[in-house]
Amino acid sequence: MPTVYKVLGQVNPSATSNTTLYTVPASNSTVVSTLTVCNQASTTANFRVAVRPGGEAITSKHYLNYDTQIPANDQLALTLGITLAAADVVTVYANTANVSFNLFGTEMY
Numbered sequence: 386m387p388t389v390y391k392v393l394g395q396v397n398p399s400a401t402s403n404t405t406l407y408t409v410p411a412s413n414s415t416v417v418s419t420l421t422v423c424n425q426a427s428t429t430a431n432f433r434v435a436v437r438p439g440g441e442a443i444t445s446k447h448y449l450n451y452d453t454q455i456p457a458n459d460q461l462a463l464t465l466g467i468t469l470a471a472a473d474v475v476t477v478y479a480n481t482a483n484v485s486f487n488l489f490g491t492e493m494y
Contacts, residue, residue: 386493393417393488394475400482403435403443407475407488417467417475417490423460426483430455433479434463434486439472447476455484 393415398404409415424430431454435447455461469475477486 389492389494391490391492393490393492395485395487396477397482397485398477398479401478401480403433403476403478405474406477406486409439409469409471409473410492411471412494413471414493415469415473415490416493417465417469417488419489420463420465420475421460421487421489422455422463423485423487424455424457424481424483425485426481427457428481429457430484431480432477432484432486435476435478436467436469437474437476438470439474443476452480 394407396406422432431452434450435443437447
């Protein structure tokens, strides 16, 4: 089974909007190694991260982080080691448009 180490997704979502950061391609599986969250504003921001199986709507059970604070002009790196199956989705959200998310990991075909 070939593996590819890569940037899985990068996004700077609109404020208060659930945004797909990454969806596992069909017939693949993925191991997420690191998620970075960068607050580019001069004020504290809040963010959310959810992982949900393909086809499911986001509910409380899917959240890894919920309204977690990140200080002004700071970044946070989360080392996760999450395994995902085809069609699983990583969704992010921030209370301001000044927060960016970068996801790194390995896809297996």
